[in-house]
């Protein structure tokens with residue numbers, strides 16, 4: 001059974017049930033696919049689901065369409081979509097994942113969980129839809145590479161939320177050599193070394 005102070009305080013029983021259903025489906029699928037590292041399965045609730053859910057506080061009603069880039073197992077996109085109702089949000093959720101096997105998992109999870117997420121199995125640079133209010137991404141690419149990819153993809157956005165690990169400062173300094181970045185960053189509640197970057201604008205120097 002899922003036990004999490006964070007979810008106990010922030011979501012309904014029904015939502016918690018859906019997170020548990022996602023968890024069971026993910027762990028079963030992880031036997032054949034590398035969706036999350038096997039060593040993190042036992043601590044998946046805190047390490048993955050709470051970690052992803054925490055970024056919902058940087059979203060509001062102006063975030064109408066969200067694209068999760070390099071979604072893998074659906075992190076953070078699926079978790080955000082499951083919990084949005086409990087936060088009075090109603091965005092549409094899109095996931096882009098270039099691996100056909102992982103995309104297949106995402107499609108099955110979407111229907112198993114009765115969600116209405118749009119899944120795009122392609123390289124993000126090949127996305128046909130080019131307009132989103134919000135981009136989110138976790139453990140995808142270093143910041144400089146991420147901004148280069150977004151530039152090449154010609155995707156338009158109003159906000160980016162990037163979940164960054166312990167090398168966040170090195171990545172930020174490197175990216176700032178090439179890009180003007182209008183952002184703030186916040187402590188992660190699950191890992192003191194990690195940060196959540198909320199980016200309102202990026203342009204090439």
Ligand SMILES: C[S@@+](CC[C@H](N)C(=O)[O-])C[C@H]1O[C@@H](n2cnc3c(N)ncnc32)[C@H](O)[C@@H]1O
Nearest residue numbers: 070071072075096097098099123124138139140
């Ligand atoms: C390290 S995983 C992170 C997955 C997930 N976001 C998480 O936090 O667990 C990065 C994912 O990005 C996908 N990916 C890499 N390059 C991509 C691209 N250009 N377009 C779309 N997906 C890509 C990979 O297939 C992989 O599933």
